[in-house]
Amino acid sequence: MDNVEFINGYFEGSLSEKELEEFNSLLKTDEGFSADFEFQKELQFALKKEERREIKQMFNEITETEKSSAPKVIRLRPLMAAASIALLIGLGSWYFMFNKPNYDTDQLYNTHFVPYDNVVHPIERGNQLVDLKTRAFTAYENEEYVVALELFKELHNEQSDSYIDFYTAIVLMELQNHKEAIPLLKGYIENDGALKGRASWYLALSYLKTDALAKSKEHLNKVVINNSYKADEARKLLEALE
Numbered sequence: 001m002d003n004v005e006f007i008n009g010y011f012e013g014s015l016s017e018k019e020l021e022e023f024n025s026l027l028k029t030d031e032g033f034s035a036d037f038e039f040q041k042e043l044q045f046a047l048k049k050e051e052r053r054e055i056k057q058m059f060n061e062i063t064e065t066e067k068s069s070a071p072k073v074i075r076l077r078p079l080m081a082a083a084s085i086a087l088l089i090g091l092g093s094w095y096f097m098f099n100k101p102n103y104d105t106d107q108l109y110n111t112h113f114v115p116y117d118n119v120v121h122p123i124e125r126g127n128q129l130v131d132l133k134t135r136a137f138t139a140y141e142n143e144e145y146v147v148a149l150e151l152f153k154e155l156h157n158e159q160s161d162s163y164i165d166f167y168t169a170i171v172l173m174e175l176q177n178h179k180e181a182i183p184l185l186k187g188y189i190e191n192d193g194a195l196k197g198r199a200s201w202y203l204a205l206s207y208l209k210t211d212a213l214a215k216s217k218e219h220l221n222k223v224v225i226n227n228s229y230k231a232d233e234a235r236k237l238l239e240a241l242e
Contacts, residue, residue, distance in 0.1 A: 003033055007040045109209045112237055115140075115170050116198060120163050132158065140167060145174045162193045170202065178206040197228030204234065208241075217241060 010023055026033040121137045136151035152168040165184045172181035185203040189196045200219050207216035220241075223234040 003036045004040075006033075007037050010037075105208055105211055105213070108237065108240060109205055112233060113173065113202075113205050113209075115174060116167075116195075116202070118167075120167075137167075140171065143174075145171050149175065162188055162191055163195060166193060166195050166199055169199070169206075173202065173206060173209075176209075178210050182206050182210075197223070197226065198230075200226075200228065201230045201234065204237075208237075213241065 006019075006023060006026075009019065027037060028034075118137050118141055121133055123134065123138050123141060132151065132155050136148055136155050139145075139148035139151055149168065149171045152164055152171060156164045156168065165188045169181040169184040169188070172178070172184070182203065185199045185206065188199045189203065193199060200223050204216045204219035204223065207213070207219065217238060220234040220238050223229070224231050224238070
């Protein structure tokens, strides 16, 4: 693979152990590769920063809309999708019998699931964890998902912000509790949550994990048709499910 694919694979977490060793070696010995990596790292940071800015602005606009009687349509500009995700490597034919599909849904899920970044309440490191929202999102960013779940539930009882359901669903997916994650994501989408395009992607993955393949494909198709979050990745996943 070329440098761009190699570096994208690193950021997506899709490199094998052998590829990761080669990546680290190139980073130390190849100045051109190292320069490309630094550029891509800065680009990744800029994209996340821009996404946070847009979503913060979007939430502010939604708040202003709720205060006003005039209707307002909010549209989120599509962000650059990450290039190439490594697809599932085919398993030996002996593994598949009768009508069993030639893919492993658990492995597909693990390949494509990455928890969504905290873009609604960025944590300023060094500040005291005084308020509930900061504590909840700090636990989320630290991958302390059991703690985060309890804090998000507590936060839900205090606030009506719908994005709390979205992040609670992501936490539940991390804890392999898709039975509770699915209705939260469905409700968030039905209530026209600001991150509903992202919720559709995660809902499709939850259905994939629970082997509800028809529903998973239905929502993957919606992601592709709407050209929303992870549209390219959804298209590749649909191809893998054929």
